Amino acid sequence: EQVVPLLEMARNIQKGEADKERWIKTLKNFKTFWEEERFHEAKND
Known part of the structure; x- marks a missing residue:
């Protein structure tokens, strides 16, 4: 198991x-x- 330096963590x-x-x-x-987009589609309907 490798120990990761605190700084790197x-x-x-x-x-x-x-x-x-x-x-x-x-x-x-x-x-x-x-x-x-949905709003524009609803307005165009």
């Missing part, structure tokens, strides 16, 4: 947080885009 956690933030942002953008 901390860096990985920070990177994970950044990835999570980016992922959440992407999902929110997609949700907004999707709702706007």
Whole structure:
């Protein structure tokens, strides 16, 4: 079993947080885009 230095662990956690933030942002953008598309379709009906 290899021992990961504490600093590297901390860096990985920070990177994970950044990835999570980016992922959440992407999902929110997609949700907004999707709702706007649905809204336009509903208006055109």
